[in-house]
Amino acid sequence: MKRRGRGIACMWYPIGFTVAANPSAATVKVNEDGTATLLTGTVETGQGSLTVLAQIAAEELGVATEDVHVVSADTDVTPMDTGAIASRTTYVTGNATRLAAEKAKAILFNVAAPMLGVRPDQLEARDRKIQVKRFPQRQLPISQVAHHALFVKGDPPIGSASFNPPTVAMDPETGQGLPFATYVYATQIAEVDVDDETGEVEVLRIVASHDCGTAINPMLVEGQIEGGISMGIGLALQEEILFDDKGRQINPNLTNYIMPTSLDMPEIEVDIVPSYDPTGPFGAKGVGEPTSVPTAAAILNAIHDAVGARVHSLPATAEKVLAAIKESRVQGTKQLPGTRRAIAGPAA
Amino acid sequence: MNDKLRVTEKELTQEALRDPTEALRVPVVTPPVPYPIETLVPEVRQQTPAVGQRATRPDGRLHGLGQTRYIDDLTFPGMLHAKIKRAGIASALIKRIDTSEAEAMPGVMAVLTGREIPVNSFGPSLQDQPVLCDERVFHAGDGVAAVAAVTEQIALEALEKIKVEYEPLPAVLDPLEAMKDDAPKVHPPASNIYSHKIIKKGDLEKGFAESDHIFEARFSTQMVEHVPLEPHASIGMWDSNGRLTVYSSLGRITLGRTDIARTLRLPINRVHVVATIVGGNFGGKNEITQEPVVALLAKKTGRPVKAVYSRGEEFTSSTTRHPIIMDYKTGVSRDGRILARQVKLYLDGGAYCSWSETTLGKACILSPGPYNIENVEAEAFVIYTNKTVTGAMRGFGAPQVCFAYESHMDDIAKALGIDPLEIRLRNAFSEGSISPTGQVLHSVVVRESLERAAERYGWQESQS
Amino acid sequence: MTEVKMKLNGETRSASVPPETTLLKMLRESFNLTGAKLGCDVGDCGACTVLVDGMSVNACLMLANQVDGREVLTIEGLATVEYLHPVQEAFETFASLQCGFCGPGVIMSAKALLDENPDPTIPEIRDALSGNLCRCTGYTKMIEAIQDAARILRAKEHA
Numbered sequence: 007m008k009r010r011g012r013g014i015a016c017m018w019y020p021i022g023f024t025v026a027a028n029p030s031a032a033t034v035k036v037n038e039d040g041t042a043t044l045l046t047g048t049v050e051t052g053q054g055s056l057t058v059l060a061q062i063a064a065e066e067l068g069v070a071t072e073d074v075h076v077v078s079a080d081t082d083v084t085p086m087d088t089g090a091i092a093s094r095t096t097y098v099t100g101n102a103t104r105l106a107a108e109k110a111k112a113i114l115f116n117v118a119a120p121m122l123g124v125r126p127d128q129l130e131a132r133d134r135k136i137q138v139k140r141f142p143q144r145q146l147p148i149s150q151v152a153h154h155a156l157f158v159k160g161d162p163p164i165g166s167a168s169f170n171p172p173t174v175a176m177d178p179e180t181g182q183g184l185p186f187a188t189y190v191y192a193t194q195i196a197e198v199d200v201d202d203e204t205g206e207v208e209v210l211r212i213v214a215s216h217d218c219g220t221a222i223n224p225m226l227v228e229g230q231i232e233g234g235i236s237m238g239i240g241l242a243l244q245e246e247i248l249f250d251d252k253g254r255q256i257n258p259n260l261t262n263y264i265m266p267t268s269l270d271m272p273e274i275e276v277d278i279v280p281s282y283d284p285t286g287p288f289g290a291k292g293v294g295e296p297t298s299v300p301t302a303a304a305i306l307n308a309i310h311d312a313v314g315a316r317v318h319s320l321p322a323t324a325e326k327v328l329a330a331i332k333e334s335r336v337q338g339t340k341q342l343p344g345t346r347r348a349i350a351g352p353a354a
Numbered sequence: 355m356n357d358k359l360r361v362t363e364k365e366l367t368q369e370a371l372r373d374p375t376e377a378l379r380v381p382v383v384t385p386p387v388p389y390p391i392e393t394l395v396p397e398v399r400q401q402t403p404a405v406g407q408r409a410t411r412p413d414g415r416l417h418g419l420g421q422t423r424y425i426d427d428l429t430f431p432g433m434l435h436a437k438i439k440r441a442g443i444a445s446a447l448i449k450r451i452d453t454s455e456a457e458a459m460p461g462v463m464a465v466l467t468g469r470e471i472p473v474n475s476f477g478p479s480l481q482d483q484p485v486l487c488d489e490r491v492f493h494a495g496d497g498v499a500a501v502a503a504v505t506e507q508i509a510l511e512a513l514e515k516i517k518v519e520y521e522p523l524p525a526v527l528d529p530l531e532a533m534k535d536d537a538p539k540v541h542p543p544a545s546n547i548y549s550h551k552i553i554k555k556g557d558l559e560k561g562f563a564e565s566d567h568i569f570e571a572r573f574s575t576q577m578v579e580h581v582p583l584e585p586h587a588s589i590g591m592w593d594s595n596g597r598l599t600v601y602s603s604l605g606r607i608t609l610g611r612t613d614i615a616r617t618l619r620l621p622i623n624r625v626h627v628v629a630t631i632v633g634g635n636f637g638g639k640n641e642i643t644q645e646p647v648v649a650l651l652a653k654k655t656g657r658p659v660k661a662v663y664s665r666g667e668e669f670t671s672s673t674t675r676h677p678i679i680m681d682y683k684t685g686v687s688r689d690g691r692i693l694a695r696q697v698k699l700y701l702d703g704g705a706y707c708s709w710s711e712t713t714l715g716k717a718c719i720l721s722p723g724p725y726n727i728e729n730v731e732a733e734a735f736v737i738y739t740n741k742t743v744t745g746a747m748r749g750f751g752a753p754q755v756c757f758a759y760e761s762h763m764d765d766i767a768k769a770l771g772i773d774p775l776e777i778r779l780r781n782a783f784s785e786g787s788i789s790p791t792g793q794v795l796h797s798v799v800v801r802e803s804l805e806r807a808a809e810r811y812g813w814q815e816s817q818s
Numbered sequence: 819m820t821e822v823k824m825k826l827n828g829e830t831r832s833a834s835v836p837p838e839t840t841l842l843k844m845l846r847e848s849f850n851l852t853g854a855k856l857g858c859d860v861g862d863c864g865a866c867t868v869l870v871d872g873m874s875v876n877a878c879l880m881l882a883n884q885v886d887g888r889e890v891l892t893i894e895g896l897a898t899v900e901y902l903h904p905v906q907e908a909f910e911t912f913a914s915l916q917c918g919f920c921g922p923g924v925i926m927s928a929k930a931l932l933d934e935n936p937d938p939t940i941p942e943i944r945d946a947l948s949g950n951l952c953r954c955t956g957y958t959k960m961i962e963a964i965q966d967a968a969r970i971l972r973a974k975e976h977a
Contacts, residue, residue, distance in 0.1 A: 012811070012813075012816060013764070013774075014760075014764075014774050014775055014778070014804075014807070014808070014813070015756060015760040016723075016724055016760070016778055016782065016800055016803060016804055017720075017723075017724060017752065017756045017760075018720060018723075018724035018783065018800060019720065019749070019752055020716065020719070020720075023712065024712055024715040024716055024719070025715075026712075047607060047608050049604065049605050049606070049607060049629045049631075049632055049635075050413060050631050050632065051605050051631075051632040051633075051634065051635035051639070051917060052632070052633070052634055052635070052915075052916035052917025052918065052954045053916065054411055054913070054916065056411065056412055056413060057409055057410075057411045057412060060404075060409075060412070061404040061405055061407065061409055062404075062405065064404035065403050065404040065405040069404075070404060071404045071407065071409040072409075075412075076412070079607055079628060079629035079630060079631075079632075080607070080626075080627075080628045080629075081607050081608065081611045081625070081626055081627045081628070082626045082628075086608045087606075087607075087608055088606060088608065088609070089604075089605050089606020089607065089608065089609065089640065090605035090606065090632075090635055090640075091605060091606055091637065091640050091746060092712075092750070176553075176791060179552070179554075180552070180553070180554045180555075181551065181552055181553030181554060181555075181718070181719070181732075181790070181791055182553075182554075182555070182791055182792040183791050183792065183793070184791070184792075184793045185715070185719055185791055185793070186793075188796070188797065189795060189798075191724060191783075191798060191799050191800035191803050192800075192803050193800070193803040193804045193806075193807040193808075194807065195807050195808065195810075195811040195813065197811075211811075213807050213810045213811040214807070215802075215803040215804075215806040215807035215810065216803065217797075217799045217800075217802075217803055219797065220405065220406070221406065222405050222406070223406075223407065223408060223409055224406070224408055225408035225409075225912075225913050226411070226913060228959070229913055229916060229954075229955060229959055232955060232956035232957075232958040232959065233916065233953070233954045233955045233956045234748070234956075235956055236953075236955075236956035236957070237636070237748060237953070238753065240578070241575070241576075241578055241675075241753055242757075245576070245578045245579070246576040246577065246578070247576070247577040247578065247579055247669065247674060247742065249527065249741060251527075252443075252444060252494075252525065253444030253445070253493065253494055253525045253527050253740050253741055254442065254443075254444065254494045255494070255495075255669055255670050255742065257669075258665075258666045258668075258669035258670050259665055259666060259669070259858070259860065259862065260581070260665060260858050260860075260862035260863055260951065261860065261862050263579065263581075263669065265581055265951065265953070266956075267947075267948045267949075267951065267957075268943075268944040268945075268947040268948050268950070268957040268960075268961070269944050269945070269948045271944070271956055271957050271958065274956065274958055275810055275811075277806050277807065277810055279799050279802050279803045279806055280799075280802075281797055281799045281802075282797065283796070283797040284796075284797075285796075288405045290405075291797070294748070295748045295749045295750070295752070296749070296752070298748050298749055298753055299749050299752045299753045299756050300753075300756055300760065301753075302753055302756070302757045303753075303756045303757045303759075303760035303761060304760070306757060306760075306761055307760060307761060307764045307774065310761070310764060310765075311764075316761065316765060318571065318572060318573050318574065318761070319573065319574040319575070319576070320574070320575040320576050320754075320757060321576055408913075410910060410911065410913065411910075411913055413918065414909070414910040414913060414915060414918075415902075415906075415910050416918070417909075417915040417918030417921045418902070418905075418906040418907075418909045418910050418915065418918075418921060418925060419853075419893065419894070419896075419897055419902075419906060420851075420852070420853020420854075420892070420893030420894055420921070420922040421853070422918050423852070424855070424919060426852075426855070426856065427846075427852035580953070581951075581953050582917070582919075582953060583855070583857050583863060583865055583917065583919040583920045583951065583952065583953055583954075584855070584857070584917065584919040585856075585857070631917070631918065632917065633855075633917045633918065633919030634916075634917040634919060634953050634954055635917075636953065662856070664859065665857070665858040665859065665860070665862075665863075
C-alpha cells in the first residue's frame with residue numbers, strides 16, 4: 007500500500023572558501039557609446055555568472071543588462087579569479103565587479119560634473135543617463151559623457167578592482183574563528199509516497215524556501231534551486247558508485263549508475279526568502295551549492311513520516327527502505343506512528 | 355583493422371582534398387546552416403534597475419541553436435587524439451612499463467609515461483597526486499601512460515599494446531579500517547589520516563549532564579559522481595616561442611594555469627588557459643586532470659593534441675563526493691532545546707587529498723546544524739583509501755551532514771512528541787546568533803525560511 | 819568506405835566514411851555539425867539526439883550508413899533565416915538551459931514530441947524527455963518552455 011509522508015529540513019551554508027584567501031578581480035570598461043565590457047576570470051559553467059555579473063555592472067553604471075558584454079574564462083585576457091567554486095561568484099566576483107564599475111563610474115562623474123555644473127558627488131547614474139540627484143531633468147546621456155571622457159578629456163572610463171571575503175583563521179585546538187564572511191539559509195519540505203510492500207519511494211512535491219540575499223536574477227535563482235533539488239533527489243534515493251572487493255568500480259556508466267531523469271522530478275515550488283546582506287553586491291549572497299543541501303534530509307524525513315522507518319544510510323533504495331520497514335515492524339515497540347493516511351491506489 | 359583505419363584517416367584528410375569531386379561533397383568546413391542573425395541584436399530595455407530582473411542569459415540563444423562551442427567542438431589543423439591507460443588495479447608498485455609495441459603502431463605519434471613529467475604531482479592543498487603514476491598506483495582509475503594518435507580509435511588500440519607489470523600491494527578500501535595503526539598505508543610512510551579538524555564551544559560534559567534526554571545515532575552516505583553532461587576535455591598546443599595554450603573544461607582557470615605551469619616547470623606567463631563555456635561543473639572541474647598530458651604530448655609531436663574523458667573515466671578518474679560516516683550524540687531538554695551536541699565525522703578521502711581539506715572543514719563547521727547550541731564538539735577526520743578520489747562536489751560535505759543532523763532532529767522530535775517544524779523553530783539561529791566557531795551571524799533568515807516553507811506547503815493544514 | 823547520401827537539414831549531402839562510423843561521428847567530423855554532443859557513447863544520456871525521418875534517435879548508436887537515403891535533422895537545421903523554432907525561443911526565454919550541453923538533444927526530442935503531439939500533457943513531456951539526461955536544471959524549466967512552445971505552435975496552426 008502506498009503511504010504518504012512529509013518531511014522538513016533546514017540548513018545553513020557559507021559563501022566562499024574556509025578562511026583561505028579566495029580573491030576575485032574584475033575590470034569594467036565603459037565604451038564611447040555608453041555600453042560596457044566586463045572582464046572576469048571566472049568561468050560560465052551553466053550557473054549563469056555571465057548574466058548575473060552583467061546585471062551587477064549594469065546596475066552600478068545605470069545602464070541596461072544588455073549593454074554589458076562579459077568576457078570570461080581566458081587567462082590572457084581576464085584578471086585573476088578563484089573561479090566557479092564554493093558558491094562564491096555572485097558574492098566575491100560580484101563585489102569585485104561592482105567595485106570596478108564604481109571606479110569607471112567615478113571617472114564618468116568627474117567628466118560630467120563640469121558639464122552639468124555640479125560636484126561629482128551630486129551625480130547619479132540611472133536609465134543610461136548621468137543626472138543630478140533630485141534634479142533628474144539635469145542630465146546627460148551616458149554615451150555623451152563616455153565619448154567626452156575618451157575623446158575630449160583623454161580619460162577613458164576604466165575601472166579595475168578586487169575583492170576577498172574577510173575571514174579570521176580558526177584556532178587549531180578549539181576551531182574558534184570567523185571562517186566565512188557570510189552564510190545563506192534554507193528550508194525544503196518534501197512530500198513522498200512510499201510503497202510499504204516494495205519500499206519504492208516517489209517524491210511528489212518539494213517546497214524550497216531559499217535565502218540568497220538579494221536575488222540578482224530570480225529566474226536564474228529558480229533554475230539553481232530546481233537543479234540542486236534534482237541532484238539532492240539522486241543523492242537521497244538513487245545514486246551510488248559501487249566497488250568490488252578489489253577496489254574497482256562496478257557501475258561506471260549511466261546505464262547502471264542511476265541519476266534523476268525527467269520522470270523522477272517532483273512538482274517544485276520555489277520561494278525566495280527576502281533578505282539583504284550589506285556586505286554583498288546590492289545585498290546578494292549566493293545560491294549555487296546550498297540548493298542541493300537539504301533535499302535528501304527532507305526526503306528521508308518524509309519516508310520516516312510515511313512508514314515510520316528510519317533509513318540511516320544513503321541512498322534510500324527500495325531495498326533499504328523495505329528492510330527498515332521490516333525492522334521497525336519486527337521491533338514491534340511502536341506501531342507506525344508517523345503514518346497519517348494511507349492512499350488507496352495511485353495518488354489522486 | 356589498423357590498416358583500414360590508417361587509410362581512413364588519410365582519405366578523409368589529404369586524399370579527399372585532392373579529389374575535386376570529393377572536396378565538393380565533403381567540404382572541410384561545412385558552411386553553417388543559416389540562422390536569424392537580425393534578432394540576435396538585443397532589444398534594449400530603457401529602464402534600470404538591472405538587479406532583480408529576470409534577464410535572459412547571453413549564452414541562452416547559442417545553447418539553443420547548438421552554437422556554443424565546448425572544448426570537444428573545437429578542432430585545429432593536424433590535431434591528434436590522446437587517450438590515457440588506466441591502471442585497473444587499486445594498489446600496486448609499477449615494475450616496468452613497455453611502450454615499444456604501442457609506439458611502433460602506425461598512426462601512433464607519441465607515448466608518454468609518468469617519468470617524463472617534469473613535476474609529477476599536483477593538488478589544490480596537498481600535492482599528493484601524480485599526473486600519471488610512475489612508481490606506484492594508488493587507485494584503479496589512475497593513469498599510467500598516455501598515447502597520442504591520428505585517431506581516437508588508434509589511440510585506444512595502442513593503449514592495449516602498452517604492457518605494464520605490477521606488483522600488487524594490499525589495498526585498503528574502508529576508511530574505518532584504514533584509520534587503524536596496522537592498516538596498509540596508502541601513501542607510505544604518511545598516516546592514512548591526512549587531515550583532522552576540531553571545533554569546541556562551551557562545556558560538552560556539563561551540557562550532557564543537564565540534558566533530560568540523550569540521543570545517539572550513526573548515519574552514513576555513499577560515493578556520488580558529479581555527472582557533468584560534458585566529459586572533461588582538453589586541447590594542448592604550443593607556438594614556436596614555446597608558449598603553451600590549453601583549452602580545457604576547467605571551472606577555475608587562474609589556479610589551473612598555476613598547476614599546469616608547475617607540473618611542466620614553465621613560467622606562468624608561458625601558459626595560456628581558455629575554458630570557453632564549461633558543460634557542467636558541480637565541483638568536478640575545479641582542478642587539472644589531463645592538461646599536462648595533452649601539453650606534453652603536443653610538445654613531443656609538435657601538433658595540437660585533444661583528449662576527452664570517456665563516460666567511464668568520468669566515473670573512475672575524476673573526483674567524486676565524499677562518503678561520510680557520521681556519529682551524532684545530542685542532549686536535549688524536555689521541551690526540545692538542544693543543550694549539547696557531539697559530532698564525529700569520518701570522511702572517505704579516496705586516494706588523493708584533492709579538495710578534501712575544504713570538505714572536511716565545511717562539513718565539520720556545519721555539522722551541528724543551524725541551531726543555537728551552547729555546548730558543541732565536532733571532530734572530523736579524512737582518511738586515505740585506495741579508492742576513487744573524493745573532492746569538491748556541490749555542498750562540500752554539507753548535504754551529508756544535513757542529512758544526519760536533520761534526520762537526528764526528527765527522531766528527537768518524535769521521541770519528545772514535538773512537531774518537527776516546532777522543534778526547529780525552538781532551536782534555530784536568529785540574527786546575532788553565535789555559530790559553533792564563535793562567529794556572530796548576520797542576515798540570518800533560517801526561521802523565515804522555515805515559516806515560509808511551512809506556510810507554502812500547508813504544514814499546519816496537513817497535520818494529522 | 820561507405821557512401822552515405824542523405825537529406826541533411828534540408829539539403830542533399832553525401833559523405834564517404836568507414837563502415838563503423840556512427841551517425842554522430844559523421845555529423846561532427848565530416849559535416850562539422852557539432853550541435854549534437856558525445857556524452858556517453860552508449861545511448862544513455864541523449865546529448866546526441868537528432869531526428870531521422872522525424873523520429874528522435876541517439877546518433878551515437880546509429881551507424882552512418884543507416885541514414886543512407888533518409889532525412890536527417892540536427893539542431894543546426896531547426897532555425898531558419900527568418901525565425902527560431904518556438905522551442906528554441908521558449909528555451910531562451912525561460913532560461914531552460916544552464917550549461918547547455920544537453921540542450922541540442924533535449925530540443926530535438928521536444929521537436930519530435932510536438933510534431934507528433936501538438937498538445938502534450940506534462941507527463942507526456944516528461945516521458946518524451948526521459949531519454950535526455952540533464953544535470954543542471956532539474957528539467958523543470960524545460961517542461962515549462964515546451965508547454966509554452968506548444969501553445970505558440972498551436973496558435974500558429976490556427977492562424
